[in-house]
Amino acid sequence: MRYLTAGESHGKQLTTIVEGVPSNMPLHREDINASLLRRQKGYGRGKRMQIEKDLAEITSGVRHGYTLGSPISLVINNDDFRHWVNIMGEDPPEERQKSRRAVSRPRPGHADLNGALKYGHRDMRNVLERSSARETAARVSAGAIAKTLLKQLGIDITGYVKEIGGITAEENTSLAAAERERISEESPVRTLDDNAEKPMMDAIDQAKKDGDSLGGVTEVYVEGMPAGIGSFVQYDRKLDSRIAGNVVSINAFKGVEFGLGFEAARQNGSDVHDEIAWDETTGYYRKTNRLGGFEGGMTTGMPIVVKGVMKPIATLYKPLKSVDIETKEPFSASIERSDACAVPAAAVVMEHVVAFELANALTEQFPNDQFPKLKQAVEDYRNEIRWF
Numbered sequence: 001m002r003y004l005t006a007g008e009s010h011g012k013q014l015t016t017i018v019e020g021v022p023s024n025m026p027l028h029r030e031d032i033n034a035s036l037l038r039r040q041k042g043y044g045r046g047k048r049m050q051i052e053k054d055l056a057e058i059t060s061g062v063r064h065g066y067t068l069g070s071p072i073s074l075v076i077n078n079d080d081f082r083h084w085v086n087i088m089g090e091d092p093p094e095e096r097q098k099s100r101r102a103v104s105r106p107r108p109g110h111a112d113l114n115g116a117l118k119y120g121h122r123d124m125r126n127v128l129e130r131s132s133a134r135e136t137a138a139r140v141s142a143g144a145i146a147k148t149l150l151k152q153l154g155i156d157i158t159g160y161v162k163e164i165g166g167i168t169a170e171e172n173t174s175l176a177a178a179e180r181e182r183i184s185e186e187s188p189v190r191t192l193d194d195n196a197e198k199p200m201m202d203a204i205d206q207a208k209k210d211g212d213s214l215g216g217v218t219e220v221y222v223e224g225m226p227a228g229i230g231s232f233v234q235y236d237r238k239l240d241s242r243i244a245g246n247v248v249s250i251n252a253f254k255g256v257e258f259g260l261g262f263e264a265a266r267q268n269g270s271d272v273h274d275e276i277a278w279d280e281t282t283g284y285y286r287k288t289n290r291l292g293g294f295e296g297g298m299t300t301g302m303p304i305v306v307k308g309v310m311k312p313i314a315t316l317y318k319p320l321k322s323v324d325i326e327t328k329e330p331f332s333a334s335i336e337r338s339d340a341c342a343v344p345a346a347a348v349v350m351e352h353v354v355a356f357e358l359a360n361a362l363t364e365q366f367p368n369d370q371f372p373k374l375k376q377a378v379e380d381y382r383n384e385i386r387w388f
């Protein structure tokens, strides 16, 4: 499976094309829209999210609620486009086009300057429009299709917030614990709007007051992946590395950990590796899951536990210094709107990005044009490895 996205942040719409989804898999736009709605929630987001109401329209590849095996295309409208027609429209009236100011002031922490240098754009709007995390809505729509596939194979995946601005979700009341309990439900990632997460919300409020922003740690937890998915035989077939690359491809993500992650560097081997056991119902399993579900680039059959690190939002009300590319003069970046913290939304994005890579690995390992046959092949494999 693979997908491509297209679309500018304030352009007309986002487009996603997903290829390689087998035929005869039930798929409903409601499932995709539920995911999109979750991505829009979360304490700390700016005014843009009040304007958008993300809904995906399936424009090809699905008929009467089943996939056809042909490419699935999806479109999501940018409701904000109506405010940007003169700037982002294909054919704005000429007099307005003349009065339109080029963006010549690159924002630190964004793609603006590097993208301008690379593509030769003196108007950095040509960079920032596409580099915006608006694109993550399209990625979630692709991931929602993958999640539908995984769910029908008995694989549940959920993403949640672990940490914001150095404040960790407490284990007992945490988003993590609550989410794990509800893992097989529709998994509405909590949106930092109840008392358990009050310290995080306070920290976001304080950052906002200070004109600052916060990052954090998100975690994705996957149950039900059979052992042996991925491969050790070639570097680019290692599934953990493919997941890591995909996580870091999300806007503002700077690091990934599996299981104990960086903590493993500070432990003895006997406190890091997971002993192997077997019983009739489960087959092989690990007594602990400190490695987070991967050994040798392949799944172990234990839950996959992967964390992502999101840097604080780059656009700050407390302006950072930069240089105007026309005058070469320094300036302080001023802004009109931005998120103060997008970690809850990013947890949903990460969940969908990981889901896609898992679905991709499964369809590679059990290639079949027809979903019911793929499902049977996965079931046969599960039975086979239980008694291996």
Ligand SMILES: Cc1cc2nc3c(=O)[nH]c(=O)nc-3n(C[C@H](O)[C@H](O)[C@H](O)COP(=O)(O)O)c2cc1C
Pocket: 046, 109, 110, 111, 131, 132, 133, 136, 250, 251, 252, 253, 311, 313, 314, 315, 316, 337, 338, 339, 340, 342, 345, 346, 349
């Ligand atoms: C869901 C989400 C929302 C984001 N919202 C903003 C925002 O409002 N302002 C901002 O400066 N960056 C925001 N970002 C991050 C930027 O898109 C990102 O930092 C920028 O494109 C540069 O890419 P890099 O940080 O991966 O190097 C957001 C990221 C995500 C995942």
Ligand SMILES: C=C(O[C@@H]1CC(C(=O)O)=C[C@@H](OP(=O)(O)O)[C@H]1O)C(=O)O
Pocket: 009, 046, 048, 049, 052, 131, 132, 133, 134, 135, 136, 137, 251, 337, 338, 339
């Ligand atoms: C539009 C989304 O996120 C945007 C990502 C983003 C950025 O710089 O990445 C900047 C903000 O956009 P704007 O400049 O229009 O306020 C966010 O709202 C979204 O998540 O759908």
